[in-house]
Amino acid sequence: MSFHQNRSNVVFAFPCFVLQTLFIFVLSAADDHGMADEIARRPNILVAISDDQSWMHTSASGCRTIATPNFDRVAKEGVLFNNAICASPGCSPSRASILTGRYPWQLEQAGTHASSFPAKYSVYPELLEKAGYFVGYTGKGWQPGNFKASGRDRNPAGVSFSQLKIQKVPATGISKTNYAGNFEKFLEQKPADQPFCFWYGGHEPHRSFERGSGVALGKQLAAVEVPGFLPDSEEVRSDILDYCLEIEWFDRHLGKMISALEASGELSNTLIIVTSDNGMAFPRAKANVYEYGIHMPLAIRYPAAVPADRVVDDVVSLTDLAPTILEIAGVEHPKAKGEDNSMIGESLVPLLKSNESGLTRFCREEVYSCRERHSSSRWENLTYPQRCIRTSRYLLIRNMKPERWPAGAPRKMQSGKLGPEDGGYHDIDACPTLSFMIAEKLNPEVAPFFSLAVAHRPALELFDIQNDPACLKNLSGDSEHQEVSAKLEAKLNLFLKTTGDPRLNGDEDIWEKYIRYSRLRSFPTPSWAK
Numbered sequence: 001m002s003f004h005q006n007r008s009n010v011v012f013a014f015p016c017f018v019l020q021t022l023f024i025f026v027l028s029a030a031d032d033h034g035m036a037d038e039i040a041r042r043p044n045i046l047v048a049i050s051d052d053q054s055w056m057h058t059s060a061s062g063c064r065t066i067a068t069p070n071f072d073r074v075a076k077e078g079v080l081f082n083n084a085i086c087a088s089p090g091c092s093p094s095r096a097s098i099l100t101g102r103y104p105w106q107l108e109q110a111g112t113h114a115s116s117f118p119a120k121y122s123v124y125p126e127l128l129e130k131a132g133y134f135v136g137y138t139g140k141g142w143q144p145g146n147f148k149a150s151g152r153d154r155n156p157a158g159v160s161f162s163q164l165k166i167q168k169v170p171a172t173g174i175s176k177t178n179y180a181g182n183f184e185k186f187l188e189q190k191p192a193d194q195p196f197c198f199w200y201g202g203h204e205p206h207r208s209f210e211r212g213s214g215v216a217l218g219k220q221l222a223a224v225e226v227p228g229f230l231p232d233s234e235e236v237r238s239d240i241l242d243y244c245l246e247i248e249w250f251d252r253h254l255g256k257m258i259s260a261l262e263a264s265g266e267l268s269n270t271l272i273i274v275t276s277d278n279g280m281a282f283p284r285a286k287a288n289v290y291e292y293g294i295h296m297p298l299a300i301r302y303p304a305a306v307p308a309d310r311v312v313d314d315v316v317s318l319t320d321l322a323p324t325i326l327e328i329a330g331v332e333h334p335k336a337k338g339e340d341n342s343m344i345g346e347s348l349v350p351l352l353k354s355n356e357s358g359l360t361r362f363c364r365e366e367v368y369s370c371r372e373r374h375s376s377s378r379w380e381n382l383t384y385p386q387r388c389i390r391t392s393r394y395l396l397i398r399n400m401k402p403e404r405w406p407a408g409a410p411r412k413m414q415s416g417k418l419g420p421e422d423g424g425y426h427d428i429d430a431c432p433t434l435s436f437m438i439a440e441k442l443n444p445e446v447a448p449f450f451s452l453a454v455a456h457r458p459a460l461e462l463f464d465i466q467n468d469p470a471c472l473k474n475l476s477g478d479s480e481h482q483e484v485s486a487k488l489e490a491k492l493n494l495f496l497k498t499t500g501d502p503r504l505n506g507d508e509d510i511w512e513k514y515i516r517y518s519r520l521r522s523f524p525t526p527s528w529a530k
Contacts, residue, residue, distance in 0.1 A: 101343030214241025377408025
């Protein structure tokens, strides 16, 4: 049974006055002599981030084609967030926002894909390390990009613990990094008197997947729920099952890490956060600010202070994670000190330590997301700038350069000549689903989905995501929604201006000037640029 069906059955682990008292002790640092009482020790931090997973693809959210017992456990023993929104639907900028508590347009080069990460922006692992935490990560930290180009001497996620490998994995697309083994090695090296902060960055379910691996390992095509923006075909269903298989691998290592914490006696004193960086790597999902690109799974568990078995419907941002972590650890952060690189995210601590479920009184009514450059997909390495505002019901999107191709130019240059038709679209990760859609683009049953994925889009889009999570019906020109659309657009523009977005503050071309350290492709000059 889904946790959604049990949201009224909240378990109160402690009376309210006891809970509040415990929380005060938990947030205070241990004294110089140490304290034997586990509740009084500074909490450990474990942040687990999958790579390219949309919010609904956990068994806790009712997905029938997947089993994520360890995510489900964290949610059941803590808080499941139904409306967690990432700051960008791409790896690098989203991870930078998680680390800094800032939106991508506030991070200069780190706000786009495969660039650098200015050292002036504080990241929570470094702040915790300065406060006495033992810090490390395994797998994928902040990337892709070049952190050394900005003067950093290590990955912003911490010290790497990725040496241990697994010889045999279930499918060829799965990383051989022994995430759980590396976490155990990290725990062995941790000094006994130090709390820890660890970043588990799974490479899964990032493409590529081994084609047919889901079916080969027993998953059923008939059980797949195909999102409304994709054609319902055997090829697409099989591709989704391969994706689900990789999510289960990520969850399996999370379970081993939880077991290691239990064995060491540290589980009850560890804040566990499980989420993803951006949505599933399918057309119209990843690299798009539609629901399947920005809506993330999120569960947070901390039994020392967080009442369990709760489901929260408030919109929260992954920019909220850094200030939340620092407050729980009792570490002052830039926002508290009023510095220029202050964290704009809002701490979730008041909500976490409350007893409330559903729509609570603790969170704001809207959050934001954006994208600029993803892959090298257009002439002159141009971006596809999008900004959006997301409430509990509506998603409003500004496509700031609607003359550009949203999924990348359809054709690229090869050996100085124009390449084949439909040989581009590089803002969509290469996959069987895209190949099928291209091959069947003239098929009347497939053509509308192909168009949704790659065709030009209007400058403004509005979706009622409660009734249309696939974001298929644009309501921005609907007379019944003019007031809602105007109100949300005004809020979005005001927020972007007041938080320093170059797109609204006279320096929009800066995004095209940031160096890309990954592969560059060549494209023909578009008609609008001639």
